[in-house]
Amino acid sequence: xxxxxxxxxxxxxxxxxxxxxxxxxxxxxxxxxxxxxxxxxxxxxxxxxxxxxxxxxxxxxxxxxxxxxxxxxxxxxxxxxxxxxxxxxxxxxxxxxxxxxxxxxxxxxxxxxxxxxxxxxxxxxxxxxxxxxxxxxxxxxxxxxxxxxxxxxxxxxxxxxxxxxxxxxxxxxxxxxxxxxxxxxxxxxxxxxxxxxxxxxxxxxxxxxxxxxxxxxxx
Numbered sequence: 001x002x003x004x005x006x007x008x009x010x011x012x013x014x015x016x017x018x019x020x021x022x023x024x025x026x027x028x029x030x031x032x033x034x035x036x037x038x039x040x041x042x043x044x045x046x047x048x049x050x051x052x053x054x055x056x057x058x059x060x061x062x063x064x065x066x067x068x069x070x071x072x073x074x075x076x077x078x079x080x081x082x083x084x085x086x087x088x089x090x091x092x093x094x095x096x097x098x099x100x101x102x103x104x105x106x107x108x109x110x111x112x113x114x115x116x117x118x119x120x121x122x123x124x125x126x127x128x129x130x131x132x133x134x135x136x137x138x139x140x141x142x143x144x145x146x147x148x149x150x151x152x153x154x155x156x157x158x159x160x161x162x163x164x165x166x167x168x169x170x171x172x173x174x175x176x177x178x179x180x181x182x183x184x185x186x187x188x189x190x191x192x193x194x195x196x197x198x199x200x201x202x203x204x205x206x207x208x209x210x211x212x213x214x215x216x217x218x219x
Contacts, residue, residue: 005110007186007193007195007197007212008193008194008195010189011189011191011192011193012190014190014218015189015192015193015218016192017168017189019062019063019064019065020036020064020065021064021065021066021067022065022066022067024095032067035105036065036092037101038067038102038145039063039072039074039099039102039103040063040065040112040198041099042099042102043060043063043074043076043095043099043112044060046095046098047059048093050091057131059078059079059120059125059126059129060077060078060079060125060126060181061077061078061079061120061126062075062077062121062123062125062127063075063076063077063159064077067108069108070107070108070109071108071109071110071111072103072108072109072110072111073111073113073117074110074111074112075098075113076112076113076114076115076176077115077116077117077123078115078116078117079116079117079120079123079126080116080119080120089141092112092114095112096110096111096112099112105187108209119154119155119156119194120155121151121154121155122152122156122157122194122211122213122215123194123213124153124194124195124196124211124212125196126196127148127151127152127162127211127213128149128198128209128211129146129198130144130151131144131145131148131162131164131198131200131209132198132200132209134147135164135200135202135207136200136202138170141168141169141177142177142179143161143175145164145177145179148160148162149179149181152181152213157182157213157214158182158183158214158215158216158217159180159181159182159183159213159214160180160181160184160186160211160212160213160214161178161179161180161181161184161211161212162178162179162180162209162210162211163176163177163178163209163210163211164176164177164178164207164208164209165207165208165210166204166206166207166208167204167205167207168207170203170204174205176192182212182214184212184213184214185214185217186212187196188217190191190217190218191214191216191217191218192214192215192216192217192218193212193213193214193215194212194213194215195210195211195212195213196210196211197210198208198210198211
């Protein structure tokens, strides 16, 4: 079961909650969904443009969107938001203006808040960005995966599983390699699993990165 469904969607209502909180009529639901995607893409493009992600990760853990009557509340959870924190008012205003121009909406105004997370290396999105940066710099995928597991030890996680698929190390035939440390019980709903799927483009082609992190278990 854990291999046939998204681990986050599988646990909605038990250990996971939605990253988008709003209500829409069935005929307007697709428009709201596309709007959320535009907001997330705009924020990620802005961060990647202003932050160089290489050996030091300045990534986004998750983006939560709450839509009220006239306000779109966007909460960005970041690991190391140095650039946005140094000149915070200016950066946030510029980011809000970019999102507003992307949405081209008059009735609702975006309101962006940045939250710094305590254990950045316990979030799969940040770890996936770290691996992607290593692969772009032609570091061996095995070294990148082992280094990532060392970073997760700082976050006191109970287990992690990493999978990379594609033309690894430039080999002609694509394959899948994975590594696991600790427990990762994907079959139980009460297990709190953080998951992400990340795509990285290298000179050899497109590689897919999947990370499962076992955080805790409901009693």
